Amino acid sequence: MSSNTTAETAYRPVAGTDMLDVTGLNKVYHSAAGDTEAIRDLTFTVKAGEMVCIVGPSGAGKTTLLRCLSGLLAPTHGTVSLEGQVVKGPPKGMAMVFQEYARSLFPWLTVAQNVELPLKEKGVPKAQRGPKVAAALEAVGLADVPRSYPWQLSGGMQQRVAIARAVAYEPHILLMDEPFAAVDAQTRADLEDLVRDLWHRLGLTLLFVTHDIDESIYLGQRVLVLSGRPTVIMEDVVVNLPDERDQLTTRNDPEFARLRAHVYDLVQKAKRGHRPDEEMFVPTAAEREGDRRPPTAGDGPMAGLGTA
Numbered sequence: 001m002s003s004n005t006t007a008e009t010a011y012r013p014v015a016g017t018d019m020l021d022v023t024g025l026n027k028v029y030h031s032a033a034g035d036t037e038a039i040r041d042l043t044f045t046v047k048a049g050e051m052v053c054i055v056g057p058s059g060a061g062k063t064t065l066l067r068c069l070s071g072l073l074a075p076t077h078g079t080v081s082l083e084g085q086v087v088k089g090p091p092k093g094m095a096m097v098f099q100e101y102a103r104s105l106f107p108w109l110t111v112a113q114n115v116e117l118p119l120k121e122k123g124v125p126k127a128q129r130g131p132k133v134a135a136a137l138e139a140v141g142l143a144d145v146p147r148s149y150p151w152q153l154s155g156g157m158q159q160r161v162a163i164a165r166a167v168a169y170e171p172h173i174l175l176m177d178e179p180f181a182a183v184d185a186q187t188r189a190d191l192e193d194l195v196r197d198l199w200h201r202l203g204l205t206l207l208f209v210t211h212d213i214d215e216s217i218y219l220g221q222r223v224l225v226l227s228g229r230p231t232v233i234m235e236d237v238v239v240n241l242p243d244e245r246d247q248l249t250t251r252n253d254p255e256f257a258r259l260r261a262h263v264y265d266l267v268q269k270a271k272r273g274h275r276p277d278e279e280m281f282v283p284t285a286a287e288r289e290g291d292r293r294p295p296t297a298g299d300g301p302m303a304g305l306g307t308a
């Protein structure tokens with residue numbers, strides 16, 4: 001990865017090349033209480049310019065995976081590579097957006113100062129920082145509040161600031177960890193559209209973790225469905241929906257309905273302990289009944305299938 005600020009600023013991934021390579025990733029936590037195998041064996045690739053979503057049951061190991069990807073945790077086995085370089089610590093070309101925007105923004109800094117901070121740390125010259133901050137705030141629809149403090153803004157606006165901060169940094173890949181879980185449904189829909197828009201306009205590579213099955217299909221080109229702990233990939237689901245998406249048309253597309261039923265089914269199987277790496281899984285009668293039961297509106301919020 002280049003350490004030249006100008007080159008980094010001008011960076012655009014070559015679409016279709018490998019951006020993130022995860023090979024045989026395994027993570028075991030060792031503690032006084034014993035060993036916990038969080039991730040058993042994950043292998044997948046995210047290509048430059050792709051939008052990949054990850055869903056899985058609660059406790060599957062999504063946070064552990066993101067920590068390994070971002071170099072905050074060392075894998076027990078296997079490797080994570082970003083643009084061909086093995087990740088051994090937080091990579092310069094990666095930015096993250098978390099669910100807890102209130103904790104990720106500094107309350108004593110203005111909106112503009114929050115967005116500027118990582119640019120300072122990256123060594124971007126002062127003369128370039130102002131325009132980049134302004135462009136990022138403009139991109140997320142917050143051009144008019146640079147001097148406000150985060151706590152003066154709504155939750156959705158604060159998450160926009162966090163997104164602007166990540167975008168201004170011009171990451172090679174952006175990881176988003178359940179970023180919209182704490183905002184209301186309408187704001188969430190707006191932020192989903194914002195992410196799709198930024199992804200298109202800026203040519204971002206995005207890995208998006210969510211509990212919301214509908215959200216994963218609405219946003220993603222692929223959805224990686226994780227098994228329960230210790231995690232393996234249940235299925236790498238290709239989302240064959242038109243690239244132009246909107247909340248009404250896309251969610252009413254029969255293919256959307258087919259995909260959400262399929263991903264829902266996979267997550268339900270994962271919750272019941274089904275694992276593709278254990279061929280001897282034998283469902284109980286109740287589980288077989290569950291497989292036949294069509295998903296209903298009572299199964300979750302939003303449009304029916306809800307959360308993993």
Ligand SMILES: Nc1ncnc2c1ncn2[C@@H]1O[C@H](COP(=O)(O)OP(=O)(O)OP(=O)(O)O)[C@@H](O)[C@H]1O
Pocket residue numbers: 029030031036037038057058059060061062063064065229
């Ligand atoms: N530091 C740790 N020490 C021991 N076990 C841990 C540690 N961190 C996580 N675990 C365990 O590893 C497993 C995976 O945890 P992780 O937080 O990665 O799952 P998750 O999919 O992000 O969960 P959720 O969906 O609830 O946010 C869990 O069983 C958890 O208890």
